[in-house]
Amino acid sequence: MLKEISFVFFVLLIGCYIRVNCEELKHLTNEVEVNVPANLTWELYSHLGISKLAAQQLKHVIQRIQVLKGDGGVGTVLKLTFVPGNSSYTEIFNVIDDQKRVKVAQTLEGGCLEIGCSIQLVRFDIIEKSPSKSIS
Template identity: 35%
Template sequence: MHAHIPQDTAVGIPATVVWDLYGGAKLGRLVDKLLADVIGKVEIVEGDGGVGTIIKLTFPPGGQMTGDMVEIIAKVDDENRVRENEVIEGGFKDLGFDLFRFRLEIIEKDSESCIIRSSMEYEIDDELEDVVSRYVSIRPLKIIAETAGKHENHYHVKLFNQ
């Protein structure tokens, strides 16, 4: 089974500002500072936020997913404002997914707003359909996009220019 699940979130922040957050390591810091209790604790294991960076996400206690999940940043396209992370260990891999990819794209609407297009793509054996219905949700990516849209201007200097 192969699927692609998209989610668009409009935000009142310029695309260049949002890409500055989404295009590198700052997104992990935003999640770690503001969403650790919902999404999990984010740690950069290796790299600087570019292609090849290894990221470890430790899921929060009491959530549906448990333990750790390791991702690699597989693509960063500054010109088109696209980033792709692939799960390489734990999390969805432990549940039987052959491929689990997160794609983040920042689409400029006008000079003061943009759309954060978050999506998930996965491949899994058809016999594991119950795993998909139980664990796959675009909700975490939507929460991250909404948080970025609400907090990016306020927290930008405080969080990222330390």
Template identity: 45%
Template sequence: MMFGQLSHELEVNVLASEAWEIYGTLGISKLLVEDGSAFEKIEVLEGDGGNGTILKKKFMPGSHGFTVHKEKFTKLDNEKRMKELEVIGEGYLDLGFTLFRVRFEIIEKDNDSCIIKSTIEYDVKEVAVANTSYANTDLVAKIAKVTKNYLIKNKATENAA
């Protein structure tokens, strides 16, 4: 087995609570499908966005080495503004990963800005070490950027009103 960990951080000039309103709910799924840059479809198979929620995500063609995976929310802490999910079917698991976990944290920086921190942890079978290149921060960086753009746009709209 080979273990790896990667992380990505993006600063956003909005309140941490505003960013968490998106990340801490299923609202982020809707936002990502509407954006169309990463996911073609996200289907809730079980749950309401809390612990135990299972999603089936269909990626945009050619964006990954696979088209679909299932993931489960394993931790959701509104107080710490942290959500953790694990791939439980298809996708990374078909590529030889035995664990693929993503943790999103919204970290308050000051009164009007926060950091979206995304951490990926994975285990991959020795025979599939060549597939570790699929474990990268491209997708979590894209998710953070889409969220940032949405939050900044909404903030500008509110300020103009």
């Protein structure tokens, strides 16, 4: 499960890390089926769990993650610093919907905003596929 979930997060981060041209790429979507119930997957994604997992599993990409404000709920502000430490972005959690299992974070500084994009949103939807599988 950890490898599959960290891969999803990695795909979302790598777009900014490699400086994807925002004129060519307006929307990136990736779905990964995991052999984990949706409620457990949501537990990881809903607050700070996915960020902590990413910091642990992707040390070659993420140097550190700092919580600048909040406790993982709506309004939480995170700063992600990438290896070798000269590139970062700051995001705020705008939506955390436990009923729909949806989380939306908006980039405040850095990331794709540095290369001219007007907005960068990362949206996580956790969808139940069966009692023991979910799509993230």
